[in-house]
Every structure is written in structure tokens, then in C-alpha cells.
Amino acid sequence: MPELNQSLFCQKNCISLSRKDEIFEVLLEASEDLIFILDNKGCFKRVNENGAALLEFSSQELLGKHLLEFVDPNSNRVIASSLQEILESNELTTFETVLVSKSGKEIIFLITAKTIFDKSVKPELLAVAKDITSLHYEAERANDLAVKLIEAQRLIAIERERTNRRNTIIDELARLKNEFISNVSHELRTPLASIIGYSEAILSDPNMPKEVQTEFTEIILKESKKLAGLVNNVLDITKIEGGEIQLDRSNFNIIEVLNDVIEKFKPLIKEHGLSLSCDISADEVIINADKEKLRQVFEGLLNNAIKFTDSGGRIFVGARSLYKEIEIIISDTGIGIPENDILNIFQKFYRVSRPGKQISGTGLGLVFVKQIVDLHKGLITVNSEANMGTSFVIKLPKENKLQQTNKGLK
Numbered sequence: 001m002p003e004l005n006q007s008l009f010c011q012k013n014c015i016s017l018s019r020k021d022e023i024f025e026v027l028l029e030a031s032e033d034l035i036f037i038l039d040n041k042g043c044f045k046r047v048n049e050n051g052a053a054l055l056e057f058s059s060q061e062l063l064g065k066h067l068l069e070f071v072d073p074n075s076n077r078v079i080a081s082s083l084q085e086i087l088e089s090n091e092l093t094t095f096e097t098v099l100v101s102k103s104g105k106e107i108i109f110l111i112t113a114k115t116i117f118d119k120s121v122k123p124e125l126l127a128v129a130k131d132i133t134s135l136h137y138e139a140e141r142a143n144d145l146a147v148k149l150i151e152a153q154r155l156i157a158i159e160r161e162r163t164n165r166r167n168t169i170i171d172e173l174a175r176l177k178n179e180f181i182s183n184v185s186h187e188l189r190t191p192l193a194s195i196i197g198y199s200e201a202i203l204s205d206p207n208m209p210k211e212v213q214t215e216f217t218e219i220i221l222k223e224s225k226k227l228a229g230l231v232n233n234v235l236d237i238t239k240i241e242g243g244e245i246q247l248d249r250s251n252f253n254i255i256e257v258l259n260d261v262i263e264k265f266k267p268l269i270k271e272h273g274l275s276l277s278c279d280i281s282a283d284e285v286i287i288n289a290d291k292e293k294l295r296q297v298f299e300g301l302l303n304n305a306i307k308f309t310d311s312g313g314r315i316f317v318g319a320r321s322l323y324k325e326i327e328i329i330i331s332d333t334g335i336g337i338p339e340n341d342i343l344n345i346f347q348k349f350y351r352v353s354r355p356g357k358q359i360s361g362t363g364l365g366l367v368f369v370k371q372i373v374d375l376h377k378g379l380i381t382v383n384s385e386a387n388m389g390t391s392f393v394i395k396l397p398k399e400n401k402l403q404q405t406n407k408g409l410k
């Protein structure tokens, strides 16, 4: 190598010891970080001025003091053992610790340290400690925010799910309403068509025989009553829902009402080719309730039992007096309710779809039944199996004998 190049090489890479010391000194004093050398006992041998200022000391004040004096007492042990480890190894090691300043402020430092060997045999430790307190808090805040973000996302997801469910319910209600309007219209149209047809027939034939006229008039009356029933049904439900309906309570024998309804329905049951059996194991059970509404409830259930049972089937009505309530069962061996529909049959306008079968109805009968039982603080349950039959069980609270006597005394 030419002599000139060789000297250039030396200038670039071979820095004399004193020059290195000088560079180290400049770096030491210029650095904003805490740079220190610990002797083999862990006491400060060198500290830069800026670094000492971070701990609110002068470098002079720190000299000779043990590092552990500035370490948070809780992490003393950990630090002591990691310092020992560093002193024993020859690796560049990084760890975090909390040092406490003169005024008691806790400062989090990221310390990178390595063992150095001085002329003396004992190893020493050179460390650069970076104040990462604000970084740490930023990270904590970011963590907090991340947790809050996750929570917010979870709430948004729940809210979205709720909105979707609400929309589905609204769609379903709209669908049911449309179905209801078409059902009601159909239900209105059929009796209306009869009423109009038979009235026109009577009017257009002044010479119509008296018996025919009477027969037609009876049909008109029957269809008109059907219409009135339907309208009343819709109005009743609307009133119950609006909280307008008050129960007209009185003390009466529920068994008597049930027997009345059974008697009334016997001809219709026979007409449909059905058989009836009863098991009513009490003569008198007094309840405090709305007699007419409960009569409508039994009639509604019996009507359904007849409507949904083919000729040859059986209908059963049972009643038994329990400790505090009366239990009434109305069951049939009819077409039953598919499992998937059972949960919905007490919903407004809900009708089990029965392809190929033309069964009239509005999907309001059971809504009324349940609303009335609920108003009496009773319970209605249904058991059914497709093609096997259906059983409705109603439990109603009995009139408390004590209350009854007290009322009588007043």
C-alpha cells in the first residue's frame, strides 16, 4: 500500500486511547439520557450531568452512591439480581426499571448495560438509561384506549344486532299485519257475501214462501253474528293491549260456567262427528274473576278443538281443584300443532300454515285467550304433537276463603 494511503487508513480507523476518552466525554455530557458507570459493587463511578439532572441530582452528588438507593423498593431484589447477572456475563443487556428522583418522582428507565473491564481486574458496568416514562404512559393510554375501543366495538355489535332484530321484528309485524288484513278481509267478505246474497234473494222475490224466507233470515242473522264476533274480537284485543279493559270481577262457581259451555257445545261437537268425554272432579270451585271473559276463553278453546279435529276424533274437558288454583284442561285428538309453531301460537295474527287445508281464522283467538288468562294472573300452557292432538291447560287462582269471609263481614 502506498505510504499516503496507509496514513489515511490510520486517520480513519485507528483512534488513539486519549482521543477515545475525549469522544466518550463529549458524548457523555451531550447526551440527554442517563449514562453511568457502576463499579463492581454497584456504586456510581461516573454519571453524566444531564442524566444526574433527570434524577434531580448533580453528578457529583451521585458518585459513590449505590444504584439500589434510587430503585423503587419493590423492584430492589429484581434489579440487584439482574445487575449481578450483567456483571457476570459479557452481553449487552436491556431491561426496564423504575428509579426514584430526589423529590420522590418515579421515572421509568429503559437501561441498556454491558460489563466493561478497566485496568483493574474487577469488572464494571456501563449503562445508558433512557427515560421512557411518557412513552410508558402513552403505551398505557393506548392500551386503555384499545380496551375501550374493543368495548365500544362490542357495544356497537350488540346495538347492531339489536337493531337487526328490531328490524326483523318490524318486518315480521308488517308481514303479519298484511296477512291479518287479508285474513280479516276474507273473514269479513265471506259472511258479508252471504248476508248480501240472501237479503237480495228475499227482496227480489216477494212471493218467496214463508219457510224459505225464515231460513234465509236465520242465515243472515247467523252470518251477522259471526261478523259481530270478529269485530268484537279485534276490538277486545286492541282494548286489552291499550290497558283499557277492566275485568268485571265477581265470586262465582267456575265449574258451573264450564258445564254451561260444554252443554252449549254438545250439539256442535256432535254435528262434527266428534265424541266428548269429561272428567270434572269438583262441583264447586269459587273464583274471583270475570265470568263472561272466562266463558269466552273456554268457548274459544273448544271452538278450536272442534275446528282442528277431523270427524271421528275425540274432545276431552277436565277440571280439578288444586291447593290454591283450579286446573282446566281442554284437549283434542286433532291435527295438532307442529313443534316449530307452538312458541308462536299466542302471537297476534299468527296462524299455522297448513298447505292444502282451508281453515278459516284470524290468528286472534288464542291471543285473546292468553291475554284474559294473564289478566287473571293465571297460566296457560299448550302441549301438542302434529297429527296426534292438542291439549291446553289453564290454571286460575281460587278465591281465598279467608278473604271471602272478610268480604262477607264488611
Ligand code: ADP
Binding pocket: 304, 305, 308, 332, 334, 335, 336, 337, 345, 350, 351, 352, 353, 360, 361, 362, 363, 364, 365, 366, 367, 389, 390
Ligand atoms: P285462528 O283464528 O287462526 O284459529 P287462533 O289464535 O285461535 O287463531 O289459533 C292460532 C293457531 O293455532 C291456529 O291457526 C291453529 O293453527 C293453531 N291452533 C289453535 N288451537 C288448535 C288446536 N286445538 N289444534 C290444532 N291447532 C290449533
